[in-house]
Amino acid sequence: MVEYDFDKILMRFDSFLKECKRCKSEKDKDLLWTAFHFANKSFEGIKKNSSEYYIEHSIEVCKIVTNEIGLGMKSAVSALLHDVIDETDMQIEDIKQNFGIKTASILSGLAKIREVLDSQNIVQAEAFRKILLTLSDDLRVIFIKIADRLYHMRTINAYSKKRQLKTVTESLYVYVPLAQRLGLYNIKTELEDLCLKYKHPEIYNEIKGKIKGTKKGRSQFITNFSLPIISALGELNFDFNISDRTKSIYSIWTKMQKKKVSFEEVYDLFAIRIVFEPSSQEKETADCWKIYSSIAQLYPPKIDRIRDWITTPKPNGYEALHVTVLGPKSRWVEIQIRSKRMNELAEIGFAAHWKYKGITDKQSELDHWISEIKSKLSDTNESKLDFFDSFKLNIFSSEILVFTPKGEIINLPKDSTVLDFAFEIHSDIAFHCIGAKIGRSVVSINHKLSSGDIIEVLSSASQKPSKKWHHYVSTAKAKKALNKIFKSERTHNITEGKKMLQYLISKNNVLADSKVINNILKHYELSGKKELYFQIGDGKINKKDLTEILKEKATERLIKYWKFQFSDTNLIKDWKNNNSEIDIDELKLQSFVEIAQCCKPLPGDKIIGCEMKNGKIKIHKSDCKTLISISSMYCQKIVKAQWTPREIISQLKRIELHGSNEAGIANKVTSIISSSLEIDIKSIHFDTQKNKFYGLIDFFVANKEAPVTIVKKIKQIDGVLDVKLVHIMKNPLKDSLV
Numbered sequence: 001m002v003e004y005d006f007d008k009i010l011m012r013f014d015s016f017l018k019e020c021k022r023c024k025s026e027k028d029k030d031l032l033w034t035a036f037h038f039a040n041k042s043f044e045g046i047k048k049n050s051s052e053y054y055i056e057h058s059i060e061v062c063k064i065v066t067n068e069i070g071l072g073m074k075s076a077v078s079a080l081l082h083d084v085i086d087e088t089d090m091q092i093e094d095i096k097q098n099f100g101i102k103t104a105s106i107l108s109g110l111a112k113i114r115e116v117l118d119s120q121n122i123v124q125a126e127a128f129r130k131i132l133l134t135l136s137d138d139l140r141v142i143f144i145k146i147a148d149r150l151y152h153m154r155t156i157n158a159y160s161k162k163r164q165l166k167t168v169t170e171s172l173y174v175y176v177p178l179a180q181r182l183g184l185y186n187i188k189t190e191l192e193d194l195c196l197k198y199k200h201p202e203i204y205n206e207i208k209g210k211i212k213g214t215k216k217g218r219s220q221f222i223t224n225f226s227l228p229i230i231s232a233l234g235e236l237n238f239d240f241n242i243s244d245r246t247k248s249i250y251s252i253w254t255k256m257q258k259k260k261v262s263f264e265e266v267y268d269l270f271a272i273r274i275v276f277e278p279s280s281q282e283k284e285t286a287d288c289w290k291i292y293s294s295i296a297q298l299y300p301p302k303i304d305r306i307r308d309w310i311t312t313p314k315p316n317g318y319e320a321l322h323v324t325v326l327g328p329k330s331r332w333v334e335i336q337i338r339s340k341r342m343n344e345l346a347e348i349g350f351a352a353h354w355k356y357k358g359i360t361d362k363q364s365e366l367d368h369w370i371s372e373i374k375s376k377l378s379d380t381n382e383s384k385l386d387f388f389d390s391f392k393l394n395i396f397s398s399e400i401l402v403f404t405p406k407g408e409i410i411n412l413p414k415d416s417t418v419l420d421f422a423f424e425i426h427s428d429i430a431f432h433c434i435g436a437k438i439g440r441s442v443v444s445i446n447h448k449l450s451s452g453d454i455i456e457v458l459s460s461a462s463q464k465p466s467k468k469w470h471h472y473v474s475t476a477k478a479k480k481a482l483n484k485i486f487k488s489e490r491t492h493n494i495t496e497g498k499k500m501l502q503y504l505i506s507k508n509n510v511l512a513d514s515k516v517i518n519n520i521l522k523h524y525e526l527s528g529k530k531e532l533y534f535q536i537g538d539g540k541i542n543k544k545d546l547t548e549i550l551k552e553k554a555t556e557r558l559i560k561y562w563k564f565q566f567s568d569t570n571l572i573k574d575w576k577n578n579n580s581e582i583d584i585d586e587l588k589l590q591s592f593v594e595i596a597q598c599c600k601p602l603p604g605d606k607i608i609g610c611e612m613k614n615g616k617i618k619i620h621k622s623d624c625k626t627l628i629s630i631s632s633m634y635c636q637k638i639v640k641a642q643w644t645p646r647e648i649i650s651q652l653k654r655i656e657l658h659g660s661n662e663a664g665i666a667n668k669v670t671s672i673i674s675s676s677l678e679i680d681i682k683s684i685h686f687d688t689q690k691n692k693f694y695g696l697i698d699f700f701v702a703n704k705e706a707p708v709t710i711v712k713k714i715k716q717i718d719g720v721l722d723v724k725l726v727h728i729m730k731n732p733l734k735d736s737l738v
Contacts, residue, residue, distance in 0.1 A: 004045040004053060013059050020076075022066040028073050032062075035080040038098060042088040049158040054083050057151065064147035069184065070344075075140045078106040082144055085111050109141035142178060149175045150187055153194040168195045183317050186347055192250035200253075207249045210263045218246075218270060225327045226272065232294045233274075238287070240276035245336075247271075271334040275343045284339050285310050288321045291337050299325035302332065310342075312401055317345055400451040412449065415474055419445045422457045423478035430481065432459040446472040494530055497537030504547055523549055594618045598626040604704035609639040617641075652682065653707050654698050657714060657723035661693040665719050672713045673699060698728070 013036050023029050036059075043054040062079040065071050077099055084090045085107050092111075096104035149171060156164050172195050179188035197204040222244045233240055247255075247269050255266055274291060278284040288310060295301075305324035313319045321337040338346060402410050402421060410424055422430035422445075435444050437456040449455065465485055473479055517529060524541065526532050535541045593609075599621040601607050606622040612634055619641055620627040631638065659665070666686050673681060682698040701707055707725050714723045 006040075009040070009053070009055055009059075012056065016059055016063055020063075020066050022070065022072055022076060031073055032076060032080065035077040035099065039080050039084055042084045042090050044088075046087060048083075049155070051155065051158045054087060058083060060151050061144070061147050064150055064187075065144055068150075068187065069143055069147060071140060071143055074102055074106070075144060078103050078110070078140065079144050079147065081107060082110050082148060086114055106138060106141055106144065109138060110145060113141070113145055139182070142182070143184075146175055146179055146182075146184065146187060150191060153191055156194070156198055164198055168199050171195050183345065185318075189248045189250070193248055196250045196253060203253060204249055207252055207263060211246060211249070211252075211269070214269070218244075221328065221331070222270065222272070225333060228298050229272075229274070229295055232298060233276075233291060236290070236294060238276050238291065240274055240291075242272065242274050245271050245273050267332060268334055271336055273336045273338070273343075275338050275340060278339050284341070288337050288339070292321060292323055295323070295325060295335060299327055299333070301325050305334075319345060400449060402449050402451065402453045402455055405454060405456050413474055416449050417445065417472050417474070418443060418447050418449065418455065418457070419469060419472045420475045420478050421449060421455050423473065423475065423481055425457065427481045429457055429459060430478070431465050431485070432461060432463045434458050434460045434463050445469075490534060493537030494533045495537070497533035497535065500536050500543065501533065501546075504543070520546075520549055596620040596624065596627070599624040602701075602704040607641045609641040610635040611637040611639060652698060652728060653701050654696060654726050654728045655707070655710065655714070655723060656696055656726045657720055658692065658694045659719045659721040661688045661691050662719040665693065665717065666695070668717050669695065669697070669714055669720070672717070673697065673710060 017023055017029055017032060020029075020032075023032065036055075039058055040055045046054050048054045048057045058080050061082060062076050065079040066076050069075075081095065081099070081103070085092060085095070092104050092108055095107055149167075152167055153171060156167060159167065171191050176188055176191050176195070179185075179191060193204070226242055226244075230242060233242075247266070252263065252266055252269070255261070256263065259265075276287065276291065278287045292301075302324040305322075307320075307322035309318055309320050309322065319338070319342040322334060323337070324332055324334050327333040400412055400414055400416065402412060404410065404425070410421065412420055412424065418436040419430060419433060421436070422433040433445055435442055435458045436447070437443075437458060438447075438449075438453050442458070465482060467486065469482055470479070473482065517532075521528070521532060524532065524535070526535065532541075536543075536546065594616055595601065596610075596618050601619060601621045601624075607619050608622050608627075609617045609619055610627060610631060611617050613636055617639065627635075657669070666684075670681070670684060683696075684698075685696045687694045711723050711725060714720055
């Protein structure tokens with residue numbers, strides 16, 4: 001049990017201030033002291049876990065934000081206060097009054113992200129959408145949340161196994177790719193290694209042990225390799241530092257999995273890094289190439305492994321010159337050449353991009369990426385799942401650089417095709433694309449591109465998109481454009497197919513219900529009504545064939561129905577011969593009794609029976625106008641009839657209702673119908689649009705008063721604005737085509 005020791009915590013915070021890289025003035029330190037005391041007073045000694053208090057956690061997150069990411073005072077203050085809103089009685093308004101609107105806005109964004117992660121499974125697309133909405137407002141929110149997650153991972157031992165697994169999963173799915181895209185290389189690497197450590201501890205420890213075991217031989221090789229370079233660059237009067245970087249445990253494991261090789265077969269376990277101070281800012285690029293030239297005279301370079309990230313930086317802002325040379329013992333060695341500015345950009349990513357933004361007039365690729373996110377988030381037509389897929393497609397892909405005939409650089413994921421390139425230019429060009437010209441060669445639309453290709457798209461007015469194009473594209477932009485055009489075409493076919501089915505039903509006077517539709521779906525082996533409509537509209541289901549199937553299924557249903565209700569029994573004949581008064585309950589709708597369709601009497605209505613010329617007795621309401629007009633022509637005899645107290649005969653009724661879309665309102669409605677009354681629900685349909693709902697409920701009722709009682713009870717539900725009984729269309733099948 002860790003006791004709360006304020007003096008010890010005070011010393012911990014004071015030590016942080018002394019080493020704080022962003023605390024440039026006494027004013028900055030005073031601001032942080034104010035934030036510290038505010039947070040400490042708010043937490044009042046609350047523990048975060050078994051090993052530390054909330055205020056200790058806040059100090060460590062603030063350290064990461066300032067010293068490892070390099071953010072300024074507003075971010076540092078926000079980091080100290082980042083748990084105050086969620087874990088104490090403090091409100092956003094309190095933060096606004098004490099620390100300003102911007103800090104309050106950052107804390108509000110952090111609270112939103114926490115709400116998403118606590119309430120949902122992180123792999124759900126809506127969670128990503130909400131997190132990235134915050135990212136597009138203020139990147140500092142995401143930086144602080146990444147710092148918070150890094151410290152959680154560093155202290156993950158304090159949590160249960162279940163919590164550890166959730167934290168690792170969230171880190172791999174969200175924070176690692178975000179850190180990568182924001183250029184936080186060191187944090188991304190540490191998160192990956194920690195995730196591997198707690199997800200696959202045996203693998204982690206095995207690779208860590210092998211790295212340690214080979215360290216002595218590796219160090220000797222690096223020393224021998226580096227000495228000639230140090231001497232050569234010294235003669236050129238460069239102010240530089242040379243070091244080695246061992247590949248991370250996670251990246252070694254990933255390479256072993258991808259290449260299906262052992263640890264001993266991973267040749268690039270390390271890289272040499274040269275960081276220099278340029279003679280002037282204008283000569284920064286020239287100095288990089290000057291260093292490369294000097295190294296190339298010592299060790300032969302592998303030309304196809306030169307990576308110029310200076311002329312065209314990576315999307316996360318990364319700049320460097322990477323070369324691979326043949327070192328001693330015929331061993332390939334990667335060298336990374338960076339200026340101090342480039343190195344800071346590489347270490348802390350976009351946080352350093354703010355610092356250096358004035359140096360270049362170019363909009364960074366990261367600015368472009370954030371603009372793309374904002375555009376996607378504003379697209380209400382894109383489904384959550386599609387958005388999640390496109391996010392993954394663009395954030396995890398390695399990239400290639402290709403060119404338009406005019407020399408414009410286009411960034412595309414690895415394995416992109418001519419068709420992907422065409423969609424990147426414009427969807428109208430892509431829809432008519434028939435291939436491309438690369439150099440002197442004409443290639444097909446599914447030809448995979450390579451870095452450096454100069455591509456001229458070839459098109460034809462007669463060309464139209466095909467569904468097989470889905471197999472030819474890999475970029476999110478291309479997939480989205482294809483999905484949009486095929487979705488529009490599908491919607492049109494569904495609408496036309498539905499109209500055609502309704503026409504055939506009406507034309508052939510088919511008496512059918514939803515069971516007939518189910519029989520048709522089974523006949524064609526289809527999953528649902530929309531697929532049936534689509535195949536009719538698309539011409540895949542022949543109209544003549546459908547007509548025959550429709551008649552067949554409807555006739556079978558109709559015959560079964562009438563045979564069941566009106567089969568002859570001796571009981572009815574005996575009743576007819578011996579009784580002039582008929583008890584409807586005991587007859588139970590057997591062969592000699594029918595309910596008249598003109599007035600459709602229900603239990604409780606006053607009724608009489610009309611004995612028809614065919615011997616059947618048809619039950620009418622006593623005041624039925626149709627009965628009065630036809631009795632002299634069709635009725636041989638008028639007989640008395642009465643209902644018994646039990647509810648036996650059921651009629652199909654419909655309730656229509658609408659109101660405001662409040663949580664649980666559908667359950668309340670159906671609960672009233674099913675539990676309060678002895679009735680059978682046939683079907684329920686609820687549709688929501690924005691904050692309103694519209695509902696149709698069909699049910700069988702056996703009592704005259706039952707529908708009125710249902711309506712009264714539903715009217716009492718909060719949120720229901722209107723409810724009424726409505727007439728059901730004569731043809732149930734048409735009515736089911738919703």
